[in-house]
Amino acid sequence: MTERHFSLSLPVPTAQRRKSGANTSGIELQGLPTGHARFNAQVNRRRSNNQAVIENPLAHLTDEELVADVYHFQQTYLRSAEGGKLLRAARVAKDIRTYDEVARADNLDADHGLPVQLNPEEKAALRAEKDVLFSEPGMFRVILAVSLAAFLQGFVQTQSDPLNIDNWKFGAMNASPFLSASLIGCWLSLPINDRFGRRGAMAVAACLIFGSSLGSAFCRSWIALFLVRIVNGIGMGIKAVSTPILASETAVGFWRGSSILAWQLWVAFGIMLGFAFNLIFWTAGTGQETLTLGLILGAPLVPSLFLLVGLYYCPESPRYYMPHGSSNFNPAKAYAILRKLRKTELQALRDIYLVYKSVQLEEYAEDINTEDQTKPSRRGFFSHLAGYLSQLRELFTARRLRNALISSATVALAQQLCGSAINFIFGLPAIRTIDTLGRRKWLTMTLPVIFPLSHREIGCAFAVATNFLFAGLLSMFYPSINHGLGDGRSLGLFAGLNLVAFVLVFLLVEETKRRSLEDLDLIFAVQKRTFIRHQVTKYLPWFLGHYILGRRKPQPSLYLDLIWGAHVEGRQADEGYSATHDTSPVSPRTHAWYPVPLPEIHEQLSRASSLDTDDTHA
Template sequence: MAGFLNVYTISLFVAIGGSLFGFDIASISGVVGTEQYMKFYGNPLGVTQGAITGAMAIGSVIGALSSSFVGDKFSRRKSIQAGTVLWCIGATIQATSNGIPMLIAGRAIAGLCIGLTSALVPIYQSEIAPRKIRGRIITFQCLAITSGSLIQYYIEYACSFINSEAAFRIPWALQIIPAIILLIGLFWFPYSPRWLASVDRWDEVLRVIAFLRTSNKDTNDPRVLAEFREIEEQVRSEYEESSNSYRELFSKKIRKRLFLSMAVQVWSQLSGMNVMMYYTVYVLQSAGIAHARLLVSFQFVIDVIMTIPCLVWTDKWGRRPSLLVGSIFMALWFYIIGGLLVRYGQPNPVTNQPYTWVIVGHRAASGTILACAYLAVGTFALGWAPISWLYPTEVSPVRVRAKSVALATAANWTANFALGFAVPPMLRSISWRMFFIFGSFNIAAFVHVLFALPETKQRTLEEMDEIFEHGELLWKTFVAKGDTDRLDKLAKEIEMGTVDVSRLFESRMQTTTPG
């Protein structure tokens, strides 16, 4: 249990990198409806507001793509630390911006950090986690995102009562604090054992596994030796099979996993939820709901609360059920919102507002739209939010994992930019039709997951080759050849002395924890 507590502690801490993405979401949704923001930046509407919001995603695409070679060359840990420095620079520029161009520049620089951390934090978590709780461990990333959004939104809501530019400058400046904490704290945390294996630092691999899995850092523990041997065999096999990881990434063996990883990330954006989080204030105001900014704060509370069940049970539910159920219900909530807007809405008589369609005098319809917005947030938190970060990190071999996750994350941020940029103009041009578009995207995601996505719960990262090649129906849970729990069987054989592990001790290794 002590080893598991080490994993939990490390994963929770490194998930601060995910909270920075949450801070970004709320840094826009918390200020777009305030008079101070609109006055200082000249009431940005449509394309202008889309450019401000989308600047973060542009930087994130570049950061995600660079994470592949940066993460492989300098380690996951050091690359995350480099990202925190970029975040501090970007947040400082935002907090001191004197106009829209400087604000966009600051958000783009901070986006470089988001791209790096959103790709590398889940990789790091997946590579230190025991297989039986890997889903739970990576869900910490999602919990951190939702918690960061909640904290930042309430900071901005409190500051909105300041009748000056400080209403938005103070919250943007405070974003530096978690980044500094993460930067400093990571110096005391271990490298990923699978990254160490990829650079042939095998002595450290064994010591890190012992540190993560046992209370006394015992490198002779059968569980430690079994995991070490499985990692070693998989890494050596991968190096023998290919001399060029980029070529392997698009090989027949790997490209299906790459495209599935990218698809999961893109569908999570096309679900409409993340971009809705940016602009929910506009949606509620157009629905004729008073005190919209206060009511939006409750969606961040719901987001955090509904992430907890997934955190506890995702390794029992599995990946496929979470995505399938999530898609159907997300579609339902968006169709209801769109239907109510078209049935009870009318053109907005005020021309200089972010939305051109409003509901006036229909309290029941407005209340139902609010309820559906909350239900959409809760549904997303239970399914697509955590699984979209978890699945890409699971399915790729260690040799190409950073590159595969980088491309998947870049696809996520490309879709995020496209939607973040497009939604403000869409609210002004097609209004209620936008919700039917998002509902239809969710139906398409359901069909794709149903026929293309294998289940990966509770399998080791080294078993993914078999999962994608065993040829059984996708809705049947994969069982490893010869045994239902191969790693435990190997540990038992090592304990009984039937497996030779003498070559693991060619050099004497101290059981100290690497920094």
């Protein structure tokens, strides 16, 4: 048996070089210079995606390069996994569309000639993860923890001051937790997430809410209650940033929106139930006003305890362990978590390798804009503070981050214009349809986690802080607005603001349904003015013609999807692409999903089938 040595000379992120103190690319591949060109092109698209191409993070690798890179990853970071199984998963990840067709094919020999032969269990799992909501049984513990955290969030928001005070004091009392969440809690979540992870940050938040709720139960003046609720708001801010991140980073990409929507749904339910309990307590009339007040203000004690218990059984986010420059970098631990979250070993190995390669692309793209790539990693309070300030600056200077910030801030503002009970009731159908109809049709709190992993905490913190800031301002000024305008005119004012929000969402918020977190870099790297021009000149005329005039034309798409092809038909109709040759090894439908024939894919598949992968891992 001949031992083959493959090596891949791809650039290594600066953060990884700084951590190891040496060149950790580990391997050199001779005779394949085009790998660099493909890699650099993909990195550039993650920064400025002028052609609006959505592609697989493995698209720059030939099969030989894929084998080499998988071998390096397994030997360096993931010795707990078998190299052959990891290579199978990587090949499925690279050609996910093809293997999805294989999993759905009626012909049992549909995968004949492909480098990976899927067993029945794997085929069923691949079908289910795309078609069935919450098909991964390991996700139920995450959803439970997210739902408890969300219910606590909503319940806390209803703990208003029932004391007999004027409108401005009443407004300040209600606004204090929102403003402290916006100005302190959201930003405090950054170091807490760095140090303790998403699950740990949620536990810290639950403890803060437990303590502040216990203290508020004994407050008898509005000033004391105002101060205690500041602590309450800090916990709210930490939890509001950390919880959606945990949900998004553990979910399968196809149903990521539905997983995060559990947060929004149960926040709304908590608000509704909190107001109901307040009404019940006061209308029941115990005859002891002090006791009634204590019950209302101390009620969040109970859900905070349930949250702490739920977090004990909840797994940490696997992506928390994947940034190369982090002291928490541990792909083996991330894989162990994914193995519990996913239904099959194939899915877990596929996801860990995809995240690894996506982070590699992301961090290398960030390093291109770094002036000093040899400086040591930051240590100490002021160094970390400088790092957070640098990340905050990059939110406004890097195109893909700035676009994500605009979209998420738009959603955060628009969310303040609806009520709690209606929000909960209409959140129920959104759970099933957000990943099929899309987020722009079901506007929710899911967009703050569109940010890349390197800026996810600070991006989410900024968006959630914006949400809480305007919630606080609304809570502060609404009693006076309602007093001055009356009920009818106040509702009319907010109805008008809803129309403004509708226009802003249409023009500024990209569709992200059924996309993995790693795909979103490419979506938000497209210029915002290009997206607005498409919405006004292409999508709006199509929408009016389709739904009003009854014209049956393909929906135009801004993006050229080379992963799933979900929008290629619209792009073909819009720009004149044609694909007349059906070269699919799986299904005659494949030609409708790609703008050109697929000789390169077949070349890779034939090369893969002749490659003796067993020799590679001898």
